[in-house]
Amino acid sequence: MSYTISTMGKVHPQELHSSTNCNFTSQQETFTLWMKSLVLNGKGCTLFDSNGQIVYRVDNYSCRHRYEVYLMDQKGNTLFTIQRKQYKLSRFWEGYRSSATTNDNKGPCFRVSKTHRITKGVSTYDVELGLDKNHPYAHKIERSTCNSACKIYDEFGVIAAELRRKKSHSGVDLGEDVFTMIVEPNTDLSLIMGLVVAFSLINSKIFNGIFALPIR
Secondary structure: OOOOOOHHHOOOOOOOOOOOOOOEEEOOOEEEEEEEOOOOOOEEEEOOOOOOOEEEEEEEEEEEHOOOOOOOEEEOOEEEEEEEEOOOOOOEEEEEEEOOOOOOOOOOOEEEEEEOOOOOOOOEEEEEEHHHHOOOEEEEEEEEEEEEEEEOOOOOOEEEEEEOOEEEOOOOOOOOOOOEEEEEEOOEEHHHHHHHHHHHHHHOOOOOOOOOOOOO
């Protein structure tokens, strides 16, 4: 068995090749999120399905675009443009469908911001969805302050996705940059991934500055 990238064998021991992408999950699915870009000297992350096939990726080639990243499918098509914004003292990240910009009349699809509330060892992040359809509704991200695990809750308070450190079959932690992402049925996977990217951008220190995006 051969690997496109040798270090990937430690993360997911399957051969890497493109898969047919479907945005909505039909059942509970488990993915591997590697907080690394597959591009040499690039910054980003890559999502693999249970067969080791690339589903989504983020590749930042230049620090000039440190406040804007692109979530792409395995073919390089842009699914979300995610931009850092600031309003008065508030800082947040907005996601626009495809390669849309702030000049798009539909506006952002989602907005993620940190609430600066810590309760019982859990920090909370507000998520606003449906902004591009003028029918906003709320999701929520909760992160344990003692590790990098997080849970995404839908508007009904039900867990839609969960992110936690990935371990080998023998229980060995694969490192700070490898995560298991569990997504529940009938969930827009591309949207969940967009929220995870925005969450990781806000918390760049948690992921060892993989995006090289300073948060001031």
